[in-house]
Amino acid sequence: MSLATVDLRKAFGGVVALDGATVTFREGRINALIGPNGSGKTTYFNCVTGMIRADSGTVTYGGTDITRKAPHAIARAGVGRTFQLCRVFPRMTALDNVLAAVRPGGVSGGLRGARHRAEVDRARGWLTRLGIEHLIDIEARNMSWGQQKLLELAGVLMGEPATVLLDEPAGGVNPALLDRIGTLVRDLNAEGRTFVIVEHNMDLVMSISDHIVVFDRGRPIAEGPPSLIRTDERVLGAYLGS
Template sequence: MVLLETKRLKKYFYDIRAVDGVDLQVREGELLGLIGPNGSGKSTLFDCITGIQRPTAGQILFRGRSLVGLTPDQIARRGIGRTFQVIQLFPEMSVLESMLLAAQEFEGTLLSRLFSRREEEAYERARFLLTMLGLWRMREEQAGNLSYGQQKLLDFGMALMANPSLVLLDEPASGVNPTILNTMLDHIRALNAQGLTFVVIEHNMDFIMRLCQRIVVLHHGQVLAAGPPQAIQSDTTVMQAYFGG
């Protein structure tokens, strides 16, 4: 079943064609990689899907329903979580407070039951996720005091607070040490095995090739290639896009 689909999606900034006619299908339960040189349109594509940018043209369908024109909060409530290339945290807030704040942003999904149970549900969800990520013992620590890798894990946990069905990860392995990288890899795999769908932007080719079942390559805002990791690795047009200009 197709969970997310874009049809001839375009996003132009004046004469810059950041996303230029992208047709993309993400199947339910898939672990899809999205790669391409810097400036190829990957993060802009995420911005369009999550309502941060409004597309210039084209369609974005999630479970067959259009997302175009919805706010980021409305799209999150449909069941899409996201992390960012630049971590979005309030450094003075504690780890636990950061998770609870993320829950408030998604009210109407995870916290849709009786009002008296909302705080309890959010706390239990945060405790479960922080324990899974190895951050529960640091729950009272300010987010700004965490290592960069721990902040990446916290950002990941915040994206999971609403129990989404699709998570968009923007460079989760960027700048982290091998231990955190492998931890992130294991968590994504485990959650995917439970049915959670992921689309992952990443420049770490070893990470993306180990993780993903299928890879889409963007270049100059267009889909250059798509297929299993082995096929992408041996595709001469992909190699030229990365190394040949």
């Protein structure tokens, strides 16, 4: 299902973070959202996923208005996301982190009562697919930053979202793990999942994206395939300050 916003606006005091952002991210594609620091990318993700409330404008997913829905309702509708700073439970094992991500009642619900074998097997499956099954009984605080990013993503995927928003998946990740993330995104997209990726690593963006939207000062200034974006004068001007 497509994710779209119309005239989305958000200000923090006198600072305008989103200034009439009208965007449609294409279903079934690997979309990227790029732009210089302070261009509104993470604020956009936060408004779309209900983490903060936009001042005005609309957010739709699959044609349904989700503008005022709570984060958990948006997640249940099929939109999952990661964060710039990993959101994992540091004193919980990898397995418990993944289980807690989808159990009703959050952490307490995730750890209460007998575990269902099918659910545990599915959690193990995601840990294996992301290449961190060897960390299954390791607490998150004892993992590297890149491993924590993979763990967070495993928790998101445990919810089986149709659309996944990744906020700077390459940040602080070593090249080997970055290659693993890129391959995983391509494979999951081939299986039918839509992606929207906020990222500053242009090598990653240009290599995996089908469609790129460029933000500057809280609004889109260009969009299209990588071949057009890399030579667009408006994009070069936004990044280079010309």
